[in-house]
Amino acid sequence: MALTEQNKKEDRATPSAEQSDLPAPGNAGYIELLRDNPNFRNLWFGNLVSAAGDWFNNVALLGLAVQLTGSGLAAGGVLLASTLPYFLLIPIAGPVVDRFSRKKVLIVSNLLGAILALVPLAVREAGTLWIMYLGLGLLVATAAFFQPASQALTPNVVTARQLYSANVLSSSTWAIMVMVGSGLGGVVSATFGRDVVFLLNSLSFVVSTGLIWRVKVEEKITPRSNASASYSTWGNFKAGLVYLRQHPPVMALAACKAGWGIGGGALVLLSFFSLQLFKAGDDGIGLLYAARGLGAMVGPILIRPFVGNAVARMRWAIGLAYGVQAFGYLIFAFSSQSIILVAAFGIFIGHCGGGVAWAGSSILLQQTVPDQFRGRVFAIDLGLSTLTQSFSTVLWSLALEFGFSPVGLALLAVASWFIFGLFWLYLTSLARYRPQNME
Numbered sequence: 001m002a003l004t005e006q007n008k009k010e011d012r013a014t015p016s017a018e019q020s021d022l023p024a025p026g027n028a029g030y031i032e033l034l035r036d037n038p039n040f041r042n043l044w045f046g047n048l049v050s051a052a053g054d055w056f057n058n059v060a061l062l063g064l065a066v067q068l069t070g071s072g073l074a075a076g077g078v079l080l081a082s083t084l085p086y087f088l089l090i091p092i093a094g095p096v097v098d099r100f101s102r103k104k105v106l107i108v109s110n111l112l113g114a115i116l117a118l119v120p121l122a123v124r125e126a127g128t129l130w131i132m133y134l135g136l137g138l139l140v141a142t143a144a145f146f147q148p149a150s151q152a153l154t155p156n157v158v159t160a161r162q163l164y165s166a167n168v169l170s171s172s173t174w175a176i177m178v179m180v181g182s183g184l185g186g187v188v189s190a191t192f193g194r195d196v197v198f199l200l201n202s203l204s205f206v207v208s209t210g211l212i213w214r215v216k217v218e219e220k221i222t223p224r225s226n227a228s229a230s231y232s233t234w235g236n237f238k239a240g241l242v243y244l245r246q247h248p249p250v251m252a253l254a255a256c257k258a259g260w261g262i263g264g265g266a267l268v269l270l271s272f273f274s275l276q277l278f279k280a281g282d283d284g285i286g287l288l289y290a291a292r293g294l295g296a297m298v299g300p301i302l303i304r305p306f307v308g309n310a311v312a313r314m315r316w317a318i319g320l321a322y323g324v325q326a327f328g329y330l331i332f333a334f335s336s337q338s339i340i341l342v343a344a345f346g347i348f349i350g351h352c353g354g355g356v357a358w359a360g361s362s363i364l365l366q367q368t369v370p371d372q373f374r375g376r377v378f379a380i381d382l383g384l385s386t387l388t389q390s391f392s393t394v395l396w397s398l399a400l401e402f403g404f405s406p407v408g409l410a411l412l413a414v415a416s417w418f419i420f421g422l423f424w425l426y427l428t429s430l431a432r433y434r435p436q437n438m439e
Helices: 003-012 030-036 040-067 073-081 085-089 090-099 103-115 125-154 160-192 192-215 233-246 248-254 257-261 264-278 281-307 311-337 340-368 371-401 406-430
Strands: none
Touching: 003 040, 030 040, 030 103, 030 160, 040 073, 040 125, 040 264, 040 281, 073 085, 073 125, 073 264, 073 340, 085 090, 085 125, 085 248, 085 371, 090 103, 090 125, 090 233, 090 371, 103 125, 103 192, 125 160, 125 340, 125 371, 160 192, 160 340, 160 371, 233 248, 233 371, 248 257, 248 340, 248 371, 248 406, 257 264, 257 311, 257 340, 257 371, 257 406, 264 281, 264 311, 264 340, 264 371, 264 406, 281 311, 281 340, 311 340, 311 406, 340 371, 340 406
């Protein structure tokens, strides 16, 4: 079957955005969903535990890199290694997630992660820092398969009335663990040492594997006898690109998170502000990242009563969220003349906006992308955001290394988010923004 004919057939089987605007009768609440759906509960807790270990790990790695080198560029290296592999593996991860059992992809990714999480134990001086970067890059490579698989599997384990709450909870997993994992990671690192943090991160992957193993789900694995199975991995990836090209509104959603990454290099400033300006150590890094996670979690929850299931309102919420992100980092920029709590407040406000943009685009993608394309679309979605964040991380890190003002760099992020938010709203209004799978 020709690819375009196949896409049209798949489109006809997918609910349109107009249908998704209609509120599902009696949408499930968060507590009800976790209580009544053990499969989603295990999947969500598995993500939660794994993400907690990741953020324990990141705080310790940032502190280690800056301590051994005293350089903002070293912290940028940590952030770069924790983002760039996502983009590089898009052509492989997406087709793998759509071809094989997503549950098995999650389990294999976790088991490899448990081993790779121990690599930083070998780093003791600046000359061995490359080992940490290599280990982190490989660890993030496993996440490049884990995250799209988790996003794509979620709609397979919930009912229609549970979908919105499941999406918000899934999007909040990262936010909760940035908050809790970063905060506790800073305390544990400062109290017991970084080696304990690395061991706990490895253990988190093992626990997560046990939880995901308990998920019972009937997956729609594309049979090899299907016409699309004749494509290579690259061919399957190209099929995903063709799908996006034929559905510009969905493409706009897949590019939404990339706008956050344009100014994402400002995250380098969190460790720099804590260690160099506020002299707060790993505890301070943990506090700022905890504020980031709290904001990203609270934002999507606050807008739910105002947005509901209406696509048009969600579109406006996403665009305006970039303005909130910019405002929060404006507060952060001028906190250098105050105390770290003011900086944390600015980060909280900023990531309330960032959380809305991130969760909102994920929710709309899960509602509109067919199951057989979902893994590839989410791989592209996450890959584009990590590409822009990797690029901006390099720029912000080099700027710090060459003596540019940290405040000026924070203001640059403010401008980039504000401009992107306006551009995204303008562009999607011209396209008569309707995320649906029908021409």
